[in-house]
Amino acid sequence: MARIAIDMDEVVAELALKHLEYYNRDNEDQLSWSELQGKKLWEVAKSKEKVLEYFLDPGFFRDLQVMQDSQEVIQELQRHHEIFIATAAMEVPASFSAKYEWLKEHFPFIPDKNIVFCGDKSIIHADYLIDDNIRHFENFCGEGILFTAFHNIHIEGYKRVQNWKEVAELFLS
């Protein structure tokens, strides 16, 4: 049995599509999904400020789509491993309640005691961390598993999973 910590945004919660849609709508821009590949939205947008302001709205995090297959795979993972959700919520304090409520709605089978809101993920004591941001792997005590997201497609040097089916293959086979 391993202890696996799992990030939220872009791993179990689909944030980027909504973010791009809202940004284009509010800023009369027409950034396409393909322009975003390998980059962060704020790197290609008209202004970083306009991109980040959505994170100040707690409601923004409340109705995100669930990442495909994540619910089924995590439930199965729980039968063999210890599963924690570890999200850098401290970066967006306004998001605490929305993120918690979202988890309760879509992942009711994850107990409260297995949810962690942190900032620096080096504080997480786990064997694996599934995350789309490699900066969280730097001082992490276990092994980082890079979950593919639009912004990280060119990054090399990490074990990578493309989707939740691949997470299942990695930890359940």
Place this chain on the structure above:
Amino acid sequence: MARIAIDMDEVVAELALKHLEYYNRDNEDQLSWSELQGKKLWEVAKSKEKVLEYFLDPGFFRDLQVMQDSQEVIQELQRHHEIFIATAAMEVPASFSAKYEWLKEHFPFIPDKNIVFCGDKSIIHADYLIDDNIRHFENFCGEGILFTAFHNIHIEGYKRVQNWKEVAELFLS
């Protein structure tokens, strides 16, 4: 340099005195501080429910007194060690914002990235955990330091600090 994780309630935030005062006021009871020694409030109160209902009110956590000397000592500790606040906030999801705002007010020198809201503290990767509840030490990877509180005075078998001056002696001398 060590990494030291520090609990909030009864360690940097004085919760018990307010809790007893509110409980007595609202339930026409006259429990005294001396009756509480070695016990939890819900063990001696008329009903556990009445004791726990305060935790459902977010405001309850917002105006707690700061534990004596904790601010000065933690600021000094930061010069020599890596300091994290680790609170089992998931036990009281309504408390997220109040606890965060309280920390920002009284401990503005602790960066967001060093704040952790968790449930099971075995997820904390640190060398030391200063806490008033020994249950958090059970599966903790480092050493637990028991911070004296009314309810734990009879517990033995752990390194104990009576107050923040003793924390300073332990980690700064």
